[in-house]
Amino acid sequence: MLIGLQIRDVVLIESLDLSVGPGLTALTGETGAGKSIILDALGLATGARGDAGLVRRGAAQAAATAVFAPAPSHPVWAILDDKGLAYARDEDLVLRRTLSADGRSRAFVNDQATGVGVLKELGEALLEVHGQHETVGLLDARTHRPLLDAHGGLATEAAAVAAAWRGWREARSRVEGLEADAARSAAEIEDLTFRLSELDRLDPREGEETRLAEERAILGAAEKALADIAAAREAFDGLGGRTAQAIRALERARERATTAGAAADGPAVTRLAAAAEALDRVLVEAGEAEAAVDAAAAAFDFEPDRLEKAEERLFDLRGLARKLGVAVEALPGLRVEFAARLRAIESADETLKAARADLAAARDAYAAAAAALSSARREAGEALAAAVMAELAPLRLDKARFRVAVEPLAEDRAGPAGQDRVAFEIATNPGAPFGDLGAIASGGELARFALALKAALAARGGAAQPLMIFDEVDQGVGGAVADAVGLRLKRLASSEGGKMGAQVLVVTHSPQVAARAEAHWRISKAGDADRTRTAVETLSSAEREEEIARMLAGAQITDAARAAARALMEA
Structure with missing residues (x-):
């Protein structure tokens, strides 16, 4: 709503x-x-074309500021978000425009500098203008489809189409992605197959590089180790025979001592026995040591080409790791990864087939939802056409015919709003073909037709703009027709059944229209030979009666005119 x-x-x-x-x-x-100056100033603030001729003579610049209080759900907030402009939904929205005498223009939204195009976009969302020279809103065919949907109560059907469109788009994107993958897969399969065959041939194992490195180090030292073991083994050669001879010699010495009469438990015999036992232990331990040396030698007894094989294995593993750009330890995991990727590619045909089936189903779902919406739109269009036709005769447009054209779009032009082109069309005379609303010859007729359409839309709770401006909608009509115009303007602006009516400004010469208003501004011009000014007065009830009487009687206001004015105001 405009508040200032x-x-x-x-x-x-x-x-x-x-x-x-x-x-x-x-x-x-x-x-x-100067009534049009008010509208020109409002247009300036809301992004209409401005030229230097709007600047008052002698002034450096003109300025116009429009203050709005949009509802929290108004689409204007989304525009502000899109433009990156700061706002608060519980505060007023201030649009300001300055125009210098040299034609330069500056635009502001809530005191933030912006472009005139932004003001224009905001203005188109905030108000409609229907007048002698322009009609903003209904002439834009882009508004016809949402207006029809609102009039027909098709929000549920429209939401279903939008959801089906999103599903179709997502399914299409998935198929396109899979098809792109499939196009790349042919070359990738060849590469993966080759690399996987190399990995399969080598069969790398976890921790294999560490084990091979240790083995190579041991094998490299094995030859010298065996030579040292052999030297140790030679030290044992003959040790057992000499030890056995020593034991036998001690036994003979003990026997001779005993024969000579030495006591068996005497010191000589006892010590000879102890020496023999010690040598016997030496003989046993020497045998054990010799066996241990032999076992050590056996541990270093490798195949002749074992070292060569270990070095070749390490060389192969490290070479493949370098080729693949990974560490040797990563080869087993890479093998698993390549195998999984190859399986995924090989199964991609089935995945793509399923995705294409999903796409076909999503397309069918969209087509069904869009067809249902199209049917509902045609039905709603017929109802709206009948309602508008009922409004035309009282507005002296009884020869005109109105229809809502709902035509299918090409598939590539279908979208989240459906597959229909919706256009409001009119034929102004019998036998004349239907055409766009802009084909109506006179501005007054166009403004009255816009009023008829808005009245029909409002009767069914259709979406109405919060501010509508009608400029001399009553031009060329009077009496009952002017009264019908005023009645419909009043109906548009009325709040009924908890529904807020539209805010309507009307520039009028008709007393029947003015009498229907809730607020009344009188625009007058005064001045001298050097200067002329336009003034605006907000009229009281008594002043309204006098102004309407003037409109009825002209310059000489009579009591009869005043009585007629009161009757119009009370009607």
Whole structure:
């Protein structure tokens, strides 16, 4: 909702601060008083084209500031997010534009500098203009589809189509990714197969490099170790025979001593026995030592080419590791990885086949949801056309015909909103072909038609803009038609059944329209030979009666005109 408009040095307005309320506000005044300046200033603040002619004569620049209070759910907040502009949803939204006398323009949103294009985008989301010279909103065919969906209550069907579209897009992306993988896989299969065959041929084992390195070191030292063992073995040669001779000699000495009469337990015989026993132990331990030396020699008794084989194995392992760019320890794991990747590629055909089946199912689901939405749109379009046609006759557009064209789009142009082109079309005369709304000849007719369409949309709770501006929608009509215009404007701006009505500004010369307003601004022009100014007055109830009486009677206001004005206001 627009809550304030500040104008500085725009054409004939030097300084003006307006507060804008809800409902219907009428702008009246003599022709040429400057009613359009108010709209020009609002357009300037909301991104409309501005030229140096808007700057008041003698001023350095013109400035217009529009203050809005959008609802928390209003789409304008998403635009601010997209543009990276700061805001708070519980605060007002301030759009400001300055225009210098040399034609240079600057734009601001909440005092943040931005481009005029941003103001224009925000303005298109915040208001609609229907007038003699332009209609902003309904002439843009992009608005027709959401308006029809809102009128038909098709939010559920539209959401289902959007969800099906996302599913179709995701399935398509998956198939495209798998197909790209398949295109790369042919070369990859050849490479993986070759590398895996090398790994299979070598059959690398965990910790093998460490074991081979140790074995090579031992084998390299084995020859010298065997020579040393052989020398030790030679030291034992003959030791057993000499020890046995020594034992026998001691036994003979003991026998002679005993024969000579030495006591068996005497010191000589005892010591000879002890010496023989000691030599016997030496003989036994020498045998054990000799066996141990033989065992040690056997431990170093390798195959003749064992060292060569170990070195070749190490060379092969390290060579393949360098080729693959990994450490030897990583070869077993790489072998498992290559095998798994090869299996995955080989099974990709089945995966791709399944993904293509999913894509076909997703496409069918989208097509079904979109077809259901198309059918519902056609039905809603017929209902909307009937409702608009019912509004046309009271607005002196009884010869016009209206329809909602719902036409299929090419498949490549379908999207999350469905596969329909929705357009509001009109034929202004019997037998004339249907055409775009812009084909309507006069601006007054177009404004009245926009009013009829908005009235029909509002009757079913269709999405209405929070601010609608009608500029001389009553041009060329009077009496009952003007009253019908006023009634529909009032209906658009009314809050009923808990539903907030639209905020409507209407520039009018019709007393029937002005009488329906909840707020009334009178625009007047005054000045002297050197200077002319436009002023805006917010009228009280009594002042409204006087102004409507003037509109009825002209310059000479009569009591009868005042009575007629009261009757219109009370109707």
